Amino acid sequence: MPIRFENVAIAVRDLEATIAFFTDLGLEEIGRDTVSGEWTDTAVGLDGNHAKIAMLQTPGGDGRLELFEYIHPDAIETEPTRPNEIGMHRVAFSVDDLDEALAIAARHGCEPLRGVARYGDVYKLTYVRGPSGIIVMLAQDLRRS
The missing domain is CATH 3.10.180.10 (2,3-Dihydroxybiphenyl 1,2-Dioxygenase, domain 1)
Structure with a gap:
């Protein structure tokens, strides 16, 4: 199918x-x-x-x-999910420039959960707590830079 x-x-x-x-x-x-x-x-x-x-x-x-x-019905407020909780985890996006994406996120009051990490020479990435507590992964492919 x-x-x-x-x-x-x-x-x-x-x-x-x-x-x-x-x-x-x-x-x-x-x-x-x-x-x-x-x-x-x-x-x-x-x-x-x-x-x-x-x-x-x-x-x-x-x-x-x-x-x-x-x-x-009325929306039910819940605590934002944590990265290790069962269920919907995050939504992920590739970006051309992680620093620019983080500056945009910051203008919306959204900051990384901890910081920016490197996955070898492949990705520079971070998790951002977005609106309504949504975890958003932003990743820059370093092989394309």
Whole structure:
């Protein structure tokens, strides 16, 4: 059976701030909607499901990120995940210039969890705590520099 990756979806507390963060990093917004009704109740498994959504993609469209902010039911605040917790871990992006990406993240109040690391002569990378506590890995391929 052929299979194709579609997207990763993340619930956020502030859709506009999260869109701004990811578009400043270089993702493109490709659509927005507000969804509700029986079909969303069935698909998501929540009665009265009502959310604002935005779809972002990497340049070229090979990766998509769906962001959604709940209108109903109320969003449930949780502690941000830690890198070693079971479940959704992080979303990762390759960047041409890690220092530039970190400067953009900093303008959104987002800093590395610990610092910048090197994976041999292959990658310079870091985990950043993004909007709504999302862990975002940013990696620069040193072989392309």
